[in-house]
Amino acid sequence: MIDFLNEKELRSVFTKELYGNIDEMIEEEKLLMVNAILLLKKAGFCKELKCILLYSFGDSLLSKRMREMIIDENEKKKDEKDERLMIDLCECYLTLVNDFPLELLSICVPLLLKTASKKEENEEAQKEVEMALMALSSIHFFEYVKKELFLDEISEIIQFSQGHRNLTHLAYQSAWRFLRYRFVHDQELKDVVMDELHVVEEATKELKELTRSVNWKAGEGEGKEKKEEQIIIRWLNTLINCYDVCELSCEGNAELVACVVKLFRASNGHCYEISHGSINLLGAMISRKSACVSDIVGKGVFDVVLEKIQQSTLDCNITRSCMKFLWNLSERLRDEAGHKADEANFEMLKRKILEKLEEEGYEDITTSFREVSPFFDEGNETFLNDSEVNFFVNI
Structure with missing residues (x-):
């Protein structure tokens, strides 16, 4: 049943009250710890797979119980430790909690990496490794390890x-x-x-x-989200984060650009998160100068963005991402003028893009955006409200 719950339903089910009830049932021996672990590992797995934040577990008595169990088990002599129990407890705790005590990270990280280092390729071993790495991936960027x-x-x-x-x-x-x-x-x-x-x-x-x-022929919202789609979303988020902090050379990124364009076209109308993530990734690459302007044109990125923004129905997030992409592309064309070895070809490419932007009316819009550029500093484009976005769409 947990597999079929969406974000809203997961939040409504896995509440502080539920965790309190589970803790009470364990205390009164109405629920075996092994069965509680099975339920909680499943919940944590789905939470992480779907990139959902659940805040209730960290403040619960059940969280405190698990934290103490991990520490107590770790302090036992080597021949007295129940390593399987410790692994299960660490996986439950890491996937469900949002703030990790340093003491627990020093216990859980080496233990789960040891589990993840198994090289057997049978299904059972692969599941154990998958869960261990999933738990490790839930340790957020603000946690120091x-x-x-x-x-x-x-x-x-x-x-x-x-x-x-x-x-x-x-x-x-x-x-x-x-x-x-x-x-x-x-x-x-x-x-x-x-x-x-x-x-x-x-x-x-x-x-x-x-x-x-992925079977992209199914319409958006038909059937439950496939595991493969969730993994794609996780990859897109990871790559966006990479490009946000790394200025990589354009060389070697052309194939990724082409791959993301193909992914966008396949997912458009089928999976909103993937199509939106694709636009955001391409925007991050053009912003950080990790995609060549020639690839943006040659691999079809420019056409994809224009096609998307010209659709009759758009939500504000997609609109914002498309406009931010056009803004960054326009800035790139200005910044890179005079710095190209093949100046003639670059100027021809630049003129082709600017003419297309002007023909469609987007160069005027990016100029307007330049007048309100504080919105685009420090990621503040997220604060553009719906009326402002609708205004630019109507233009």
């Missing part, structure tokens, strides 16, 4: 999978998500991820495979 607790292990897990493909798509994406979140506290990790582990190339391969595996 010492590099010595994870870097060698997570790098080895990713590199081994690159050669042997022993991880599921979700497990592999979760490994990358966990590592990406560590950028915030250690900028040197960017070099490891980009130069040694090749996140762009790997993400492109994964997105291509996942795009082929």
